[in-house]
Amino acid sequence: MEEISKIKKFAKINSVPIMKDEGIDFICDYIVKNNVKSILEIGTGIGYSSIRFARAKDDVFVSTIEFDIERYHEAVKNIADNNLMDRILVYLGDAASFTFDRMFDLIFIDGPKAQYQKFFEHFQDNLSENGVFISDNLSFHGMVADLSLTHNYSTKKLVKKIQKYVAFFKENQEFHTDFFETGDGISVSKKNN
Numbered sequence: 001m002e003e004i005s006k007i008k009k010f011a012k013i014n015s016v017p018i019m020k021d022e023g024i025d026f027i028c029d030y031i032v033k034n035n036v037k038s039i040l041e042i043g044t045g046i047g048y049s050s051i052r053f054a055r056a057k058d059d060v061f062v063s064t065i066e067f068d069i070e071r072y073h074e075a076v077k078n079i080a081d082n083n084l085m086d087r088i089l090v091y092l093g094d095a096a097s098f099t100f101d102r103m104f105d106l107i108f109i110d111g112p113k114a115q116y117q118k119f120f121e122h123f124q125d126n127l128s129e130n131g132v133f134i135s136d137n138l139s140f141h142g143m144v145a146d147l148s149l150t151h152n153y154s155t156k157k158l159v160k161k162i163q164k165y166v167a168f169f170k171e172n173q174e175f176h177t178d179f180f181e182t183g184d185g186i187s188v189s190k191k192n193n
Contacts, residue, residue, distance in 0.1 A: 003082050007048050016071065018048040019110070019136060023183020027134060028056040030188070031106065036060065040104040040126065042095040042119050043067075043111030047075030047088070053108075054087045062088045063104070065095040067111070096122055103128040109135045114161045117168055120189075132190045133175075138166055139185030 011018045019027075030036070031053060037060060039053055044066035054060050066072040072092045079088045091098060095111055096118055105128050109119050116135055127133065143149045143159045144166065150156055169177040169189060177189040 003078070004048070004051065007046060007051070007078050010074075011046060011048065016046050016074075018045060019052075020183035023136060023186055024049060024052050026180065026182045026186060027108070028052055030132075030134070031056040031060060034105075034130075034132075036105040038102070038104045038128070039063070039106045039108060040100065040123060041065070041108045041110065042123075043109070044071065044075045044090055045110075046071055047078040047090070049108070049110065050075070050088050050090075051079060051082050051084060054084050055082075060087065063091065063100070064088065065091045065093065065098055065111075067092075067094055095119055100126050102126070103131070105131045107131065107133045109133060110137070113137060113140070113158055116162070116165045120165075120168075127191065130190070132188050135165070135187045135189070137184045138162060138179065138187055139181070141184065144185065 039062045041050055041062060041064035044050060044064040050062045050064045053062050066075060069092065072090060075090055079085055104126055107123050107127055109116050111119065120133060138144060140159055140162050144162050147156060147159055169187060174192060175189045176192055177187050180186045
């Protein structure tokens with residue numbers, strides 16, 4: 001786990017957001033308990049969560065998309081350092097412009113918060129029969145429940161988009177969504193059969 005500590009240290013020094021321990025542990029437990037084998041991740045960052053997902057089980061394959069070129073290169077380096085290039089494919093670009101002709105057991109949305117719903121709708125047809133969407137940062141440091149925690153205009157705008165995304169799931173008849181306080185707020189959305 002030395003490589004993982006290095007990535008966490010790099011993230012802290014360079015102010016790169018990575019998942020909180022409780023959040024990533026929650027998803028890794030989900031992967032193991034539900035025998036997840038294929039994952040699509042929107043928002044690679046520096047590869048931290050992809051690596052943790054791939055390490056959860058030896059038969060997990062991850063496709064992950066990153067928009068930022070510097071983070072993309074750092075992710076590729078970290079994945080190579082962890083000897084996981086055979087199980088993690090990293091794509092560079094805007095996730096909304098990608099199409100896949102395969103299904104995924106888990107689609108993890110952790111990219112630009114303002115585009116969560118757009119990503120959900122874009123990749124909905126790539127979800128396997130018993131697959132789930134998992135979204136992170138739904139409490140956004142407590143601001144989703146209490147908007148008065150910020151006075152920054154652009155942060156308020158972003159928080160309102162996250163609130164809208166949460167409302168979208170609460171009203172969605174096609175998917176059942178469970179919300180968890182774990183980490184920075186996680187949702188697990190499964191299609192109603």
